[in-house]
Every structure is written in structure tokens, then in C-alpha cells.
Amino acid sequence: MLFHSLYSPDSRLYLVQTLVELSGPFDEAAFAEAWRQVARRHPALRTAFVWEGIDRPVQVVYDAVDTPVVTEDWRDAAPDGQRKRMARFFAADRERGLDLQVAPLMRVTAIRVGEDRWSCVWTHHHLVVDGWSENVVLREVRELHEALRTGRSADLPETRPFADYLQWLQARDGEGEREFWRRRLAGFPAATPIAADRRASGPARREAIRTLHLSPAEAADLREFARRHRLTTSSVLQAVWALLLGRWSGEEDVVFGATVAGRPAELPGIERMVGAFVNTLPVRVALGPGATVLELLRAVQAESVELREHEHVSLSRIREWSELAPGQPLFESIVIVESHPALGLEAPADGGLRLDKRGADLDMGSPLVFLVRPRGEALGLSLLSDPRCFEPATIERMAGQVRPLLAAVLASPDQRLEDLWPGPDAGQAELLSAWNRTARRFSERDGWVHEWLGARAAAQPDGEAVAAGDGRLTYRELYERASRLANHLRRRGAGPETRIGICMERSADLLVAVYGVLLCGAAYVPLDPAHPAERLAFLHRDSGAALVLTTSRLLERLPEAARTAARASRSVPATSPT
Incomplete structure (x- = not known):
């Protein structure tokens, strides 16, 4: 988290803005003092x-810090004006950011929006407070506020410092952790690709949100x-x-x-501890044919239990132990x-201040996030996407497949995975038909593919x-790379009427x-390297291919005549097929 935050300081990565609606008896001085006392109780703050x-x-812990608590009064604005003002406030607050070298x-x-209603915006960094800790802090703030407001003592339990967890x-x-993760990720050379509309460099910026709601009955x-x-x-x-x-x-x-x-x-x-305990782990799932939905569900459950x-282990360490190339991500979606335990302060029994946590706005550093949040007895299912990578229509199609897929899983646990999907939705029909209608008239006036x-x-x-x-690869x-290879082949005598075999797996080098x-x-x-040797020998002999382009790994699969032609193609320029 720290590395990503420093790598892209302008992205406001892992900056959290938590909105809490307050109602009931509220004392500004008591509220500010409650935050200061909570900071004194928890070193992470x-x-x-x-x-x-x-x-x-x-990470340096200071004996004392000045916890900034500011109050504003927006009662002069109508509800619609307050909503617009809050949107501007969130944008400006995010732009302001936090200096990681300055505590806290x-x-x-705290923004007054009615006679007995306030909106509290708590801005903090995910490096020091996770979602569970948010609720611990807010419960203590409420308890201390009520104690200070009514003149009684707060009955709060003893706390343990975050340092105890670090020890x-x-x-x-x-060593045991390293061996586990190496086995778990063995044979996985690259992150599962998402059909993004385009690729973007640098840490992801989550801005677009598409939310589905499961009713209380559906949940x-x-x-x-x-x-x-x-x-x-x-x-x-x-x-x-x-x-x-x-x-x-x-x-699969x-x-x-x-x-x-x-x-x-x-x-x-x-x-009751406050700190950044939350971690993100790679989950690997096999979707091979023949398995049923229930078998998949139990496999995912078993994986979750084992991962506990x-x-x-930090995600950066797990990446080091994997087979991925340096700098490559383990996954592109989260x-x-x-x-975490509910706040439980929406309807306090003592008639004091009510706290209703509306949610937290956070960039997770991934192009795509599937977020599930309780909404009372209902559930909110949200897709948070990096707009640099995904068009709104793509996310809309993806979100539109979540509900019918979930319904199919619940309705047909004994069905095989390959038979699970319901009929094509509108987006899939477009993918299968409209996007595949690529036929067009062609003449020599149009030029050739390599000229394009x-x-x-x-x-x-x-x-x-x-x-x-x-x-x-860019264009x-x-x-x-293709031009360097072409020059090499010309030096080997290739040109018009020459036939050259290509025995390669699907890859960027194949297109080169x-x-x-x-x-x-x-x-x-x-x-095709998947064909039997006899088939490859016939194709090579029948075509009269003078040269063969292949890889070192596939060379021994070729029949002798084709291997000879492949060796005649050696000394290809760097980064091109050999």
C-alpha cells in the first residue's frame, strides 16, 4: 500500500472518505474532544x-497529535443544494489528500445540515485504518461524545496497541508460508486477462460505479x-x-x-484493535468442464478455509514467490x-446521538472491483471500474450478467458448469453476431494486410x-519487430513464392x-503444434516450406525435415521468434 501510494501520489490511492450521518443531541466541543481521546487510546491513529x-x-507513533475536527453550517442551503455542495466538498477533500509523513x-x-442533523466526513488513509477499525473508532467516538455531553464517565474496554499484532x-x-504460496500458484504465469476496452499504465483509478441491489427477500x-x-x-x-x-x-x-x-x-x-489488518490475497479457481456448481462452491469454500x-502474508511477498515476471500483477480484479461487525448505533437505546454510516469511498488500485455491501437486510453488489480501461457499456453488460448468473447458481447447484449459463443476453448476442460480422468486399486497391x-x-x-x-505490443x-524478422528472412533467401512454416502457440510472437x-x-x-508429428510432417512436405519459424521449446516436436528447416531459420533478431 505504501509503495503504491508513493508511486502515484496524485492518484489519492487508498485515501478513504467515510460519510456518517448524525442525528439527535449533538455537542460540537464534546464531539471534537471525543475524537482526540480516541486518538490517544489507539496508537495507529x-x-x-x-x-x-x-x-x-x-511507521512512527507520536505521543500526542492534534486531531483536526472542523465544523461547518450548511443550513442555509436547500436539500438539493446541500447534495451538490457535498459532492464538491468530497472532490476538494480528495484533491487535498494526506501527507503520509505528517501525523495524524x-x-x-462535521457539517450541520439541519436543526438536529449533521453529516460527518472522516477522511483517513487505509494504511492506518481498515473497515473493521472504522466501526471500532466510530463506536468509541459516540460513547465518549455521550459521556462528555452528559457529564458521566465512559465505560470503554482496555485496548491493545497495533504493535502487538506486528510482533x-x-x-x-x-518458510512455511513461502512453500504454501509457491505450490498454490505453481503453473500460473500471468494474471487472468479481463476483456478491457483498453489498457492503462500506472495504478488504477476507480471512478465509475455500477450498483445492483438484492432485495431483502433475494438476500x-x-x-x-x-x-x-x-x-x-x-x-x-x-x-x-x-x-x-x-x-x-x-x-478455465x-x-x-x-x-x-x-x-x-x-x-x-x-x-477491539485499530489498524490496517485487512489483506488482499490471490484466489485461484479451476473452472474445468465436468464439475457441477455445487462442487465449484465447495472448492471455493475449501480454498477460503485453507487461505485463513x-x-x-503481504501481497508483494506472495507475488515474489509466484512464477509471474517481475512487475506483473497477480490479478486484475478484486x-x-x-x-465486519455492524456499527450498531443507528438506534441507540439511551436516546442519545445516532450514527448511520453511509459508506466509505476508496480507490483499491485494481482496474475492476466487485464490492458487496450489506444494506440493512438487503445487499448492494457494485462494480467499481477504472474508466481508463472500461467503457460504461462494457461495465453495464458485465453488471447485467451478475444477477442472472447468481440466480442460476442458486437454482441449479447440481448442473454442470458448462451448462450453467442461461441464454445469451443482449450483450452476448451482440458479441456473437454483430461483432463477428466482419465480411467485406476486398480488392487489390484496398492494399494488403501487412500494409494496413x-x-x-x-x-x-x-x-x-x-x-x-x-x-x-503497440502498433x-x-x-x-515484424520488420526486423522480415529483413532476416530476406537474408535467408525468402521472398515472393517462398513458403515459410510457422509452428508456434497463440502468443504475441505468433503475430510477429x-x-x-x-x-x-x-x-x-x-x-499447429497440437497436431500429431505425422500430420506436421505431411503439411511441411506437401507445402514445400523452405524455412520454419518456431520456438526452442517446440523445436523437438517437429519432424526431422521441419527441424532442419527451422535450424536454417536461426539467428533471428532479438525479441523475434527463433
């Missing part, structure tokens, strides 16, 4: 970070289904996301991120199912041309090979 001039960043990493603004964390078996059906099959609601929703991700990516082995509370039950008083024993590539590379050099599991990169052959004036002969 008095911390900042230092990283300059030292080997490793450290939070501020509070517990340091005592864990690091009750979900909980009853989970109870009947001895599952958690979270496991069911994670399985639904895995199915959706599999459909959009075309993969998918990985997404999932948040966990990260609070070890064996540490006494952990439920290994949920305290599932968040909020399950050159024209596009000149007109849109930095546009994304290829997205594959082994990397991405300029694709054209330059195809365009390279076309650019040198030759014709390419596809040699």
Missing part, C-alpha cells in the same frame, strides 16, 4: 511514515442457500465472480484478489465482501495492437511471425 534516508520505511493521517469535518506477525513461520434466499449447503455467503459470491471472470477471459483457470479481515482469533482483544492459515499494419503504426503508434498472456512495436513472413513477400504455412 497517531502515526505517520518515514522513508527518506533510511533502508526501509518505518486523518481529519474530521505476532513477525513470529510466524516465513435472504442467498443466505438460506449458503446455510443449507454449509457454505458462506462470501464463498458463493466469489464463485459467481470466478464464473463471470472465466466467461469474460475465456480461461482464473485468479482474482479477495480481501480478508486479517485478524487472528488467537490474539486476545484483536476485535496463510492470510497474513472481490470485496464486507462482513504499417499504416496503423504510422497513424496510431502507441495504440495497443496485441494483448496476449505473454505480453502486449509501433508490432510493426518494428505472421506479419514478418508477409512483409518479406512470402506466404506462411500454419503448423
Whole structure:
């Protein structure tokens, strides 16, 4: 979190804005003092970070800090004007940000919107307070406010410092954790691709939100289904996301991120501690044919239980232990199912101040987030997307598939996964029919395919041309690599009337090979590496391919004559097929 925040300081990544509606008897001085006392109780609320001039960043706890609590009065504005003013306030507050080197990493603004109604905006950084801790803090603020307002003493339990958790964390078996995560992610070389409309560099910026609402009756059906099959609601929703991700990516082995509370039950008083315990872990789900919905649900549940024993490892460390190339993300989507204890102060029995937490606005640093939040007895299912990557229509189509997929899971637990999906929705019908109607009249006046590539590379050099599991290429990169290969092939005698075999798996290099052959004036002969050796030998012999482009890994699969032709194609320029 700290690395991402420093890497992109202008993105306001992990800056949290929590809105709490207050009603009932309210004392401004008591409210401000309550926040100060809560900060004195919890060291995490008095911390900042230092990283300059030292080997490793450290979190520094200060003995005392000035907790800023500001009050404003908006009673002169009509309700519609107050809503617009609040939107502007949130935008300006986010733009203001927080300096990670200055404690405290939070501020509070209490805005009077009615005679006995206030809106409290608590801005803080996710590095020091997670969602569970938010509710701990707000409960204590309310209790202290009531005690100060009425002149009685507050009856608050003793707290444990966040440092106790850090000491517990340091005592864990690091070698055992490394072996577990290496086994868990073995054979997974790249993040599950999402069918994004475009790619963006740098940390994600979440701005677009599309929310579905499950009614109290629908949410009750979900909980009853989970109870009947001895599952958690979270496991069911994670399985639904895995199915959706599999459909959009075309993969049968998918990985997404999932948040966990990260609070070890064996540490006494952990439920009252304040700090950043929450962690995001990679969840790997197999969607192979033949499995039933219930088998998938139980597999996801078993995965969740197993991960509980290994949920305290940082995501950066897990990435180091995986087979991904350095700098590559483990996943491109995150599932968040909020399950921390409810605030429970919406209707206090003592008739004092009521607190109604309306939600928290937070950027999670992922292009796509599936967020599940309780809404009383109902549930809100939201897709939070980076608008640099997804068009609104894409998110609308994806969101439109969540409810029918969830309904199909609940209705047909014994159905096979490949038979689960209901009939194509409007978006899928468009994908299958309209988007595949690519036929067009063609003549020599239109030019050739490789000429189109050159024209596009000149007109849109930095546009994304290829997205594959082994990397991405812009039009300029694709054209330059194909041109280098074409020059090499010409030096090997290739040209018009020459036939060149291509035996490669689906990858960016495969497209480089195809365009390279076309650019040198030759014709390419596809040699599918999945075919039997006899079939490859016939195709190579019958086509008369003088050269063969392949990879070192596939070379031994080719028949002897084709291997000889492949060796004759060696010494291809760097980053091109060999």
C-alpha cells in the first residue's frame, strides 16, 4: 500500500472518505474532544511514515497529535443544494489528500445540515485504518461524545496497541508460508486477462460505479442457500465472480484478489484493535468442464478455509514467490465482501446521538472491483471500474450478467458448469453476431494486410495492437519487430513464392511471425503444434516450406525435415521468434 501510494501520489490511492450521518443531541466541543481521546487510546491513529534516508520505511507513533475536527453550517442551503455542495466538498477533500509523513493521517469535518442533523466526513488513509477499525473508532467516538455531553464517565474496554499484532506477525513461520504460496500458484504465469476496452499504465483509478441491489427477500434466499449447503455467503459470491471472470477471459483457470479481515482469533482483544489488518490475497479457481456448481462452491469454500492459515502474508511477498515476471500483477480484479461487525448505533437505546454510516469511498488500485455491501437486510453488489480501461457499456453488460448468473447458481447447484449459463443476453448476442460480422468486399486497391499494419503504426503508434498472456505490443512495436524478422528472412533467401512454416502457440510472437513472413513477400504455412508429428510432417512436405519459424521449446516436436528447416531459420533478431 505504501509503495503504491508513493508511486502515484496524485492518484489519492487508498485515501478513504467515510460519510456518517448524525442525528439527535449533538455537542460540537464534546464531539471534537471525543475524537482526540480516541486518538490517544489507539496508537495507529497517531502515526505517520518515514522513508527518506533510511533502508526501509518505518511507521512512527507520536505521543500526542492534534486531531483536526472542523465544523461547518450548511443550513442555509436547500436539500438539493446541500447534495451538490457535498459532492464538491468530497472532490476538494480528495484533491487535498494526506501527507503520509505528517501525523495524524486523518481529519474530521462535521457539517450541520439541519436543526438536529449533521453529516460527518472522516477522511483517513487505509494504511492506518481498515473497515473493521472504522466501526471500532466510530463506536468509541459516540460513547465518549455521550459521556462528555452528559457529564458521566465512559465505560470503554482496555485496548491493545497495533504493535502487538506486528510482533505476532513477525513470529510466524516465513518458510512455511513461502512453500504454501509457491505450490498454490505453481503453473500460473500471468494474471487472468479481463476483456478491457483498453489498457492503462500506472495504478488504477476507480471512478465509475455500477450498483445492483438484492432485495431483502433475494438476500435472504442467498443466505438460506449458503446455510443449507454449509457454505458462506462470501464463498458463493466469489464463485459467481470466478464464473463471470472465466466467461469474460475465456480461461478455465482464473485468479482474482479477495480481501480478508486479517485478524487472528488467537490474539486476545484483536476485535477491539485499530489498524490496517485487512489483506488482499490471490484466489485461484479451476473452472474445468465436468464439475457441477455445487462442487465449484465447495472448492471455493475449501480454498477460503485453507487461505485463513496463510492470510497474513503481504501481497508483494506472495507475488515474489509466484512464477509471474517481475512487475506483473497477480490479478486484475478484486472481490470485496464486507462482513465486519455492524456499527450498531443507528438506534441507540439511551436516546442519545445516532450514527448511520453511509459508506466509505476508496480507490483499491485494481482496474475492476466487485464490492458487496450489506444494506440493512438487503445487499448492494457494485462494480467499481477504472474508466481508463472500461467503457460504461462494457461495465453495464458485465453488471447485467451478475444477477442472472447468481440466480442460476442458486437454482441449479447440481448442473454442470458448462451448462450453467442461461441464454445469451443482449450483450452476448451482440458479441456473437454483430461483432463477428466482419465480411467485406476486398480488392487489390484496398492494399494488403501487412500494409494496413504499417499504416496503423504510422497513424496510431502507441495504440495497443496485441494483448496476449505473454505480453502486449503497440502498433509501433508490432510493426518494428515484424520488420526486423522480415529483413532476416530476406537474408535467408525468402521472398515472393517462398513458403515459410510457422509452428508456434497463440502468443504475441505468433503475430510477429505472421506479419514478418508477409512483409518479406512470402506466404506462411500454419503448423499447429497440437497436431500429431505425422500430420506436421505431411503439411511441411506437401507445402514445400523452405524455412520454419518456431520456438526452442517446440523445436523437438517437429519432424526431422521441419527441424532442419527451422535450424536454417536461426539467428533471428532479438525479441523475434527463433
